[in-house]
Amino acid sequence: MTLRPEPKTSAVAVAKKADGPQSGARRVLKRLSRKPLAIIAALWILFIAFCALNADWLAPYDPLLNNFTPEGILQGPNPAHWLGTDENGRDTLSRLLYGARVALMVGFGSVLVAMVIGVPIGLVLGYRGGWADRIGTRFVDIIDALPGMLVAFAVIAILGRGLPSVMLGIGLIFCMNFARMARAITLAERSKLYVDAARVSGIREIAILFRQVLPNLAGPLVIQGAILTGAAIIIESALSFLGIGLESSVPSWGGLLGAAVRQQLVQPFFAFPPGITILLTVLAFNILGDAISEALAGDSRKRVKRIKRRAVADPSVALTAAATHASRISGVPTEGPADPDHVLEVRGLGVSLYGPGAPVPLVRDVWLGIKKGEVVGLLGESGSGKSMLARSILGLLPPGIGVTTGSILLDGREIAGARERDLRDVRGRKLAAVFQDPMAALSPVHTVGTQLTEVLHAHFKLSRGAARARAAELLDRVGVSNAAKRLNDYPHQFSGGMAQRVAIAMALAANPDLVIADEATSALDVTTQAQVLDLLLDLRDEFGMGILLITHDLGVVAEACDRAVVMYAGEIVETADVTDLFDRPRHPYTAALLASNPNAESESKRLAVIPGRVPLAGQWPDGCHFANRCPFAVEACTAGSVPLIDDVRCIRVDELRLEKVAP
Amino acid sequence: MTIETSTAAPETTAPVEDRALLVVRDLRVAYQSTRMFGRKRGVEVVKGVSFHIGAGETFGLVGESGSGKSTTGRAILRLIPSASGSIEFAGTEVTAFGRRTPLSYRRDVQAVFQDPSMSLNPRQPVSDALLAALKRHGMSSRAERWRVAAEAFDQVGLQRAHLDRYPGELSGGQQQRVAIARALVLKPKLVVCDEAVSALDLSTQSQIINLLCDLQEQTGMSYLFIAHDLGIVRHLSDRVGVMRQGELVEVATPEELFTRAKHPYTRRLLGATPADHPEGRERRREVRAQWARVHALEEELSDPA
Numbered sequence A: 001m002t003l004r005p006e007p008k009t010s011a012v013a014v015a016k017k018a019d020g021p022q023s024g025a026r027r028v029l030k031r032l033s034r035k036p037l038a039i040i041a042a043l044w045i046l047f048i049a050f051c052a053l054n055a056d057w058l059a060p061y062d063p064l065l066n067n068f069t070p071e072g073i074l075q076g077p078n079p080a081h082w083l084g085t086d087e088n089g090r091d092t093l094s095r096l097l098y099g100a101r102v103a104l105m106v107g108f109g110s111v112l113v114a115m116v117i118g119v120p121i122g123l124v125l126g127y128r129g130g131w132a133d134r135i136g137t138r139f140v141d142i143i144d145a146l147p148g149m150l151v152a153f154a155v156i157a158i159l160g161r162g163l164p165s166v167m168l169g170i171g172l173i174f175c176m177n178f179a180r181m182a183r184a185i186t187l188a189e190r191s192k193l194y195v196d197a198a199r200v201s202g203i204r205e206i207a208i209l210f211r212q213v214l215p216n217l218a219g220p221l222v223i224q225g226a227i228l229t230g231a232a233i234i235i236e237s238a239l240s241f242l243g244i245g246l247e248s249s250v251p252s253w254g255g256l257l258g259a260a261v262r263q264q265l266v267q268p269f270f271a272f273p274p275g276i277t278i279l280l281t282v283l284a285f286n287i288l289g290d291a292i293s294e295a296l297a298g299d300s301r302k303r304v305k306r307i308k309r310r311a312v313a314d315p316s317v318a319l320t321a322a323a324t325h326a327s328r329i330s331g332v333p334t335e336g337p338a339d340p341d342h343v344l345e346v347r348g349l350g351v352s353l354y355g356p357g358a359p360v361p362l363v364r365d366v367w368l369g370i371k372k373g374e375v376v377g378l379l380g381e382s383g384s385g386k387s388m389l390a391r392s393i394l395g396l397l398p399p400g401i402g403v404t405t406g407s408i409l410l411d412g413r414e415i416a417g418a419r420e421r422d423l424r425d426v427r428g429r430k431l432a433a434v435f436q437d438p439m440a441a442l443s444p445v446h447t448v449g450t451q452l453t454e455v456l457h458a459h460f461k462l463s464r465g466a467a468r469a470r471a472a473e474l475l476d477r478v479g480v481s482n483a484a485k486r487l488n489d490y491p492h493q494f495s496g497g498m499a500q501r502v503a504i505a506m507a508l509a510a511n512p513d514l515v516i517a518d519e520a521t522s523a524l525d526v527t528t529q530a531q532v533l534d535l536l537l538d539l540r541d542e543f544g545m546g547i548l549l550i551t552h553d554l555g556v557v558a559e560a561c562d563r564a565v566v567m568y569a570g571e572i573v574e575t576a577d578v579t580d581l582f583d584r585p586r587h588p589y590t591a592a593l594l595a596s597n598p599n600a601e602s603e604s605k606r607l608a609v610i611p612g613r614v615p616l617a618g619q620w621p622d623g624c625h626f627a628n629r630c631p632f633a634v635e636a637c638t639a640g641s642v643p644l645i646d647d648v649r650c651i652r653v654d655e656l657r658l659e660k661v662a663p
Numbered sequence B: 001m002t003i004e005t006s007t008a009a010p011e012t013t014a015p016v017e018d019r020a021l022l023v024v025r026d027l028r029v030a031y032q033s034t035r036m037f038g039r040k041r042g043v044e045v046v047k048g049v050s051f052h053i054g055a056g057e058t059f060g061l062v063g064e065s066g067s068g069k070s071t072t073g074r075a076i077l078r079l080i081p082s083a084s085g086s087i088e089f090a091g092t093e094v095t096a097f098g099r100r101t102p103l104s105y106r107r108d109v110q111a112v113f114q115d116p117s118m119s120l121n122p123r124q125p126v127s128d129a130l131l132a133a134l135k136r137h138g139m140s141s142r143a144e145r146w147r148v149a150a151e152a153f154d155q156v157g158l159q160r161a162h163l164d165r166y167p168g169e170l171s172g173g174q175q176q177r178v179a180i181a182r183a184l185v186l187k188p189k190l191v192v193c194d195e196a197v198s199a200l201d202l203s204t205q206s207q208i209i210n211l212l213c214d215l216q217e218q219t220g221m222s223y224l225f226i227a228h229d230l231g232i233v234r235h236l237s238d239r240v241g242v243m244r245q246g247e248l249v250e251v252a253t254p255e256e257l258f259t260r261a262k263h264p265y266t267r268r269l270l271g272a273t274p275a276d277h278p279e280g281r282e283r284r285r286e287v288r289a290q291w292a293r294v295h296a297l298e299e300e301l302s303d304p305a
Helices: A011-017 A024-032 A034-054 A094-126 A130-145 A149-160 A163-190 A193-198 A205-242 A253-262 A267-301 A319-324 A386-394 A421-428 A447-460 A462-475 A495-509 A526-543 A554-560 A578-583 A589-596 A653-661 B015-020 B067-077 B103-108 B126-138 B142-155 B161-162 B172-184 B201-217 B229-238 B254-259 B262-271 B280-304
Strands: A341-352 A358-369 A376-377 A403-412 A431-434 A514-518 A546-551 A564-569 A571-577 B020-034 B040-054 B058-062 B084-089 B108-112 B190-194 B222-227 B239-244 B247-252
Touching: A011 A578, A024 A267, A024 A578, A034 A094, A034 A267, A034 B020, A094 A130, A094 A163, A094 A253, A094 A267, A130 A163, A149 A163, A163 A205, A193 B239, A205 A267, A205 A319, A205 B126, A253 A267, A319 A341, A319 A358, A341 A386, A358 A386, A358 A403, A358 A546, A358 B020, A376 A386, A376 A526, A386 A403, A386 A431, A386 A514, A386 A546, A386 A653, A421 B254, A431 A495, A431 B161, A447 A462, A447 A495, A462 A495, A462 A589, A526 A546, A526 A554, A526 B262, A526 B280, A546 A554, A554 A578, A554 B280, A564 A578, A564 A589, A564 B040, A571 A578, A571 A589, A571 B020, A589 B142, A589 B201, A589 B280, B020 B067, B020 B222, B020 B229, B040 B058, B040 B084, B040 B222, B058 B067, B067 B190, B084 B247, B126 B142, B126 B172, B142 B161, B142 B172, B172 B201, B172 B229, B201 B229, B222 B229, B229 B254, B239 B254, B239 B262, B247 B254, B254 B262
Parallel strands: A376 A546, A376 A564, A431 A514, A514 A546, B040 B247, B058 B222, B058 B239, B108 B190, B190 B222
Antiparallel strands: A341 A358, A341 A403, A564 A571, B020 B040, B020 B084, B239 B247
């Protein structure tokens, strides 16, 4: 069983931020400039635009100059007429150059018409919602369902031939396209809190629509506009080809192509210049549109190389082991076989992000042992590296992030260097996980029963009937009432708390030795949270598995854990029995966290605060990571890396304990 | 409905309300879900809620998701219409405003929402939110608007350099400070804080809570503090209302609530709230297990199937 939720890689964001603030447009341009095809496409469009603007000056002949002499009409390429002449003896090159003018005017003009009509419709429909939206959207659908060419025919039939009516006709074909897009984006943006916030500020609806929502449309509009400009050129060419677009005297690419077809037998070359020009131009607009779309999507599609786990089984590279030469650190042996009591041993683990520059450490020098039947709380704020630690144990590190040093022993077996194939056998049977969002762990298209029996079948080779009976038993055990019947339900039919129970049942299906619960109760209401925590404790009492409970909530640690591990900026700062941790915190960070938690004893309204914020990975200070926020910091704190001694990572631990004890 | 309340005067008598800034009486809010063929079906999510908030007071509203606490806040902010009942703010009936909300109300009642990254437009520098609000409320001088915005940033502990930043360039705590500055800049009388610190890390949370307390002391504004975390609500509030399934089941001072809660639901909520010390947790777990057995029994009795 593989539970792979959305990787929450706050650490990866660090690497992006390191580039420094940059405006969105500039970033997009920079990304565009790295795509050679996009540059060629853009150059071609610029070239066409240049031709269109300077046609008067570039064209060797007047595009309307007829030459009806027999040697003047329908010539092939020759020194006087590079691309030959048409049936009226007009110069093809000149007509092509002037045709660029028409093509671009029709292309941009009709897209502009479509935007001007479509976007406001979409904005209003999306923002208003309700009945207006329902009727309006149907109306948009109906218009969109009309064959495009027919619409254009109708407009031209009513208004007569000519550039404006062609632009309007094509614009009408496209406008519903824009309306739909604008509506979809507005609908998504409307429910966002910043729109509510603007309303609370008293901002007028119209201002919200145009100043707050419209900017979100800019990117998609540019993409769609570029692609449709190409399409508009094709439609104009088709209309002119059919002889109903522009007057035949007006130089347009489609008109040229139409004439070429009529004279195909006399002068076959005549079709190539307009045909190739149309092809390249439309292609260029499409390529550019795609490239902009990719550049806007940007970072999400960034290619990251997958880092092979570079486990080094030698823990002596780890900080504390090197500094102290102790045989055990935090109860974990530094060398040799694992302690038989331990389900999990993490020895001097380091995890780093491999980016373009030097590797950025995300987690370092982690020593952790979990006994059978023990609930260990891993407490930390965001940026502490607690989730990265969990992922490295599960072998679910995101691409670009890998284990650099240390080892992870599960029941004495090294899993930090293990291959995916070997891990598959370990996950589920020995190691299982429950994540924050149960829906991410459950497949939405299969019933809960199918998913549970699949796991049971994979691990125990149970028959269908037996697996189903066991699945019902499991569901019943985790407190899902009417379990046998609910096996047929899909995950979305369960409430958040119930879905988390199902996810726990899945995790327990193969009787694992260790369960990693990564913020498993953070999204739940307090009463549901208490139920799920109680359930985990009951299951621990019954099956005796170890639990690593990852949380940012002091209360969860207080309620459920036997031992607590406090992480700060990638390092463990303190490990202690839970009562000791709350009664006698030894690391200044732990003490500050406890003090900043609003509780009954706090007399004054003011809470103790920790100034500043958790440093981002890659920006960790030298020496103690907490030193710059610590009220007890002295110069020595920043002198060099601080090892984890006697379960605390603080060079002043002995002096500070005295200060704490003194009333 | 009757409300269990431990204040000396019942919630609905005049003397208290005369001094109150906000008086909510029998507020009902329903979400309309229209089926095919236009048959309307209202789902009532707030079912007759009454409470008041005095000037300079913090009223905490706790409850689980779906209890209607946020909906109540949104109705007061006029982000959603109320079905019936009355909301009286500084003597003015808010539900009688009709479609348009007067600017004076928009100035007096502000909000700080849960997710600061969502409550700021990602495509605008953070100063825009403040400047647009100031402009709308009649501050025509551009220099003046910038001066006031910069002062608000000082007040919430941000640097002026932050004015030009985009939300994505700020940390969660800084974003929430911007959101508070946006509310503050209009000098409101009431700020609805809807889970305003829930998305923040522990150490940032305490910074923001302190900031909210300090600002209240300086300006004398009132808070409607909506949260699911009883610990924070207890710390901040002068009085606390407990909501469950659209109803306000109990209103009391934090001390009363934590020592002698009257409603069984409040007691259950307190029992489920993680304590701030491991001591006595076995006992708490036992109580919860007992309660779960009782609850299961109740369900069995009420459900004949």
